[in-house]
Amino acid sequence: MDSGAIRRRLALGAAVLAASGAFALAAPAQAQAVTATDCAGREVRTLSFATGTVHVYRQGGYVCAITLPRTSGGRRMMSVSVQARGNRPVVDKGRYSHRAGPVTVHAGHRCVWVRGAVGRSSVSSGWILC
Template sequence: MTHGAIRKARAGFVLLSVALLLLLVGPLTGDAQAATRCAGRKVDTLTFSTGSVHVYRSGGFLCAMTYAKHPGTTRSMSVSIQARGSRAVVKSGRAKKSMGPVRTLAGSRKVWIKGSVGGGKVSEGWIRYPR
């Protein structure tokens, strides 16, 4: 194999490695996932005056969604999840029924979960799942 062919193969390997690393690290950087709901097993429900936050676990990942207690009226909503040592993954805006999902790699780390619907909110942290 010539030096040119080795360089091209090495460059292809580096490019592939960087793409794979970005794919795996994406959930740790604060990017919300584009799915419409969380996958996995429901492990907790955090209730508050105007809604609730549902928490799901799938492998080492935790996912959260906020739901309005009385859906139908468009209002501000938010949901966030932060694994200790990582940045919070936040999704907020105006919705009628739900906000989210947000997903992060928690492993065995504690997480801080927040949610709000209109004027009501919950902030539950640092907890380890499963409890």
């Protein structure tokens, strides 16, 4: 093999490596954008209340929830929590403009208690998904 062929193969290898690096950097950003607003799994409950909605998802033994406000606007107090029976609740609470959560717990086959709030209005599920 002459030196020209070696250079061409090295250049091709470098181009392939650079392209795969660019795809590797772009893919996590897209995946993060999807998972930052939604939970994994299928939606199993929707809990509506005066100022928002809590969406509950389940995949395998995991339960995930997010709270969304009914109207868009500025930052306001929002919270979401999921508690598997026998464990402490996992809570996301703060001043948000778009959503609270997602919060995920491993529930296995246990019941869960989901709570959500936007402003002064809230919802509490009681023990569900038993």
